[in-house]
Amino acid sequence: MSNSFVAASALTRFGNPRMRMPQHWQNATVTALADLTPTVREFCITPDTLAVQPQTPGSHLQVRLQIADDDTQTRSYSLVGEPNAASYRIAVKRMDAGRGGSRHMWQLTTGDRLIISEPNNYFPLSFDSDDYLLIAGGIGITPLISMAQALARHVERSHARVRFCYGARSTDELAYRDVLEAALGERLALFTRDANQQINFDAEIARLSATAQVYCCGPVPMLDALTAAWRAAGRPLQNLRFETFGNSGHVETQSFTVRLPRHQLELRVAAACSLLDALETAGVPVLYDCRRGECGLCAMDVIAVEGEIDHRDVFLSAHEKVASTRICACVSRVVGGITLDSAYRATA
Template identity: 35%
Template structure:
C-alpha cells in the first residue's frame, strides 16, 4: 500500500528514446507543485509486478530537456528495459499516459559540489540520467566542466544529441562499437589539478575510474559515483524467509527483495540506500538450503564467503528456505 509519505503521480507523457529506453514524465496527481530537488537526485517508484506486494525501483531525475527545466510541474525519468528483469519490463509494458503510481519524494546521495574548480562528468549507458541533470546545472551556472559519455553504440545512448549540443566542445562521446572501451586513465590524466569527477554507470566503469584516479594520485574524495542497482539476472527464484524471533514465515517473490517482503509483512528492518552500499540492512543467516547470491558492495569477500550474513536489500537465496536472525 502506498503510504502517506508517498506522492501520487500520473504519467503525462511517454517517449521512446532508444530501442530499450523510454522516458516518462510524471505529474502530481493533485496538480500541485512537486517537491523541489537538485541535480543528482532520484525518486523511488513503487511497482507491484508480481501482484504479491510492492517493490521499489530507483530512477534519477533528469530535470528537463536540453534547455528547458521541468521545474516543479513534472518529474522526468528514463527506464531501460532489461530483458530478463521483470521490474523494468513491467514498467515498459504497463505504464502509459494516464497511468497512476506512487513515488517517494526526491533524495540526493550524488550531489554536485558547487565549490569544484572543475567538474568532470562521466556517464556510462543509462547512467546518463543523473549526469544529464548535472550537465544542465553546470551549463546554466557557467561552471567549468568536462563531459564524457560512453555506451555500446550511439543508437543505444539516450540523450546523446542533447548532451553533445549542451556540452558543445566539452563533450566527449565515446561509442564502444567504434573505439573500444573509454580510456578513463587518459581522460583523468588530461584534467587540471583539483578536478572532481562524477561518474554514474555500471560497476565496471565506476571501478575503472576509481582505479585510474588512485593510480594518478587523486584524493579519493575527488571521485564521486552512483552505481545503478544491479539489474536482476533473471534466474531469481521465490523462497521463504523464516524470522527466528517470531517464527514468522514470509514469502519472497522472484522479483521482490527480501527487504520489501519484510516490509510488506509489517516488519521494520533497518535500511537506507537499497543498493547494497550503506551497510544498514545486513541480517544474520542461521540456515540456508541453497547458495546465497550476494549482490552488495558493502560486505567484504570474507564476510560473503562465511555465509553468515547478507544485505537483504539486494542479495537473495538460490533455494527455498532462509532462516534469519531477526
C-alpha cells in the first residue's frame, strides 16, 4: 500500500494485474440531459442490453469517447445520486482548456451513442464511524452526493453525526444544492469564492470526534490544504479519505517531453493528451485501471526529471511525491521533460 492516507486507491487490491484490467464494456444511449449550472451538465445514460449494475456511494463509470477518427480516449465520471434501475447518471463540468473530454461530452445530445464500463468503486464509504465530515470543491461534488444521501439515512438509524462543507466559485455553480439541502438540511454548509467564503479546515477538524472520518473530493490544492490541516491536528491518517479529478494540478496543463530509453523512444505529450494516452498510442505497454490517479496501477519509475512533476494523483504518498521517483501516468504531468522506465523487459 503506497499511500498512508486511505485514498480511494488504498482500499483496492489487485490479484493478477494485466496490461489492462478487464472491463465489461457495453453500448449505451444518452437518454436525458440537464444543465445544472452554467458549466455543469448532467447526463442520463441507459445501457443497451445489460441491466444497470448495483452501485455503492463513491462509484464511478468509465466512458469511451471518440474525440476524433483516430483519437479514442477514456474518461472516468462519478455516478451521481441514488441508483435507479433504468440508467446511470453522471455530471460533467465543461473545461474549455482541458484535454477535450468534457467538450466532447457537451456536444452530445439525447439519442447519441456511447460505450461505457460497469461501475467501479475506489472511494467507498464505510458506515463504522460516529462522525462524518464530507468536503467537496467544485465538480468534486459528484461522488459525495450519494454519500450524503446514504449518510442522511444512516444517521436516522444511528447516533452518528454528519456535516457537509461544499465550496464553489460562485452561488450559481453550486450544482445539486437542492438535492443536498433536501438530504441534509442545516448539516450542509455552503462556501462561495465570490462571497469571500472559505472552508476553515482547522476549525472543521477541531469540531470532529476522535474517531471521525473525512471524505473529500476537490482540486489537488484543496486536498493538499486539508491533508496539512489533518496532519497538524494529529488525526489518524487512515480516517482521511479522498479522491480528486485528474485535470486539477498545481500548474497549468502544458505539453512536455518523455523519454523511454528501454524503448528508444522520445515523445511529445500534448497538453490535450495524458501521459498514459501518449504511451499507449506509441505502443508502450502500461498497466492501468482507474485512469483517475487512484489505483496506482499506472505508476512508472522515474529515471530523471528535467523540470518538475505535477503530481495529480491521490495514490502516491506525500513522501513519494517529493522524492519524484514514480509518476502516475494517467493523470500526472510534467513541466519540462522526464525520462521513464517501463515494465517492459526484452525476452532473452
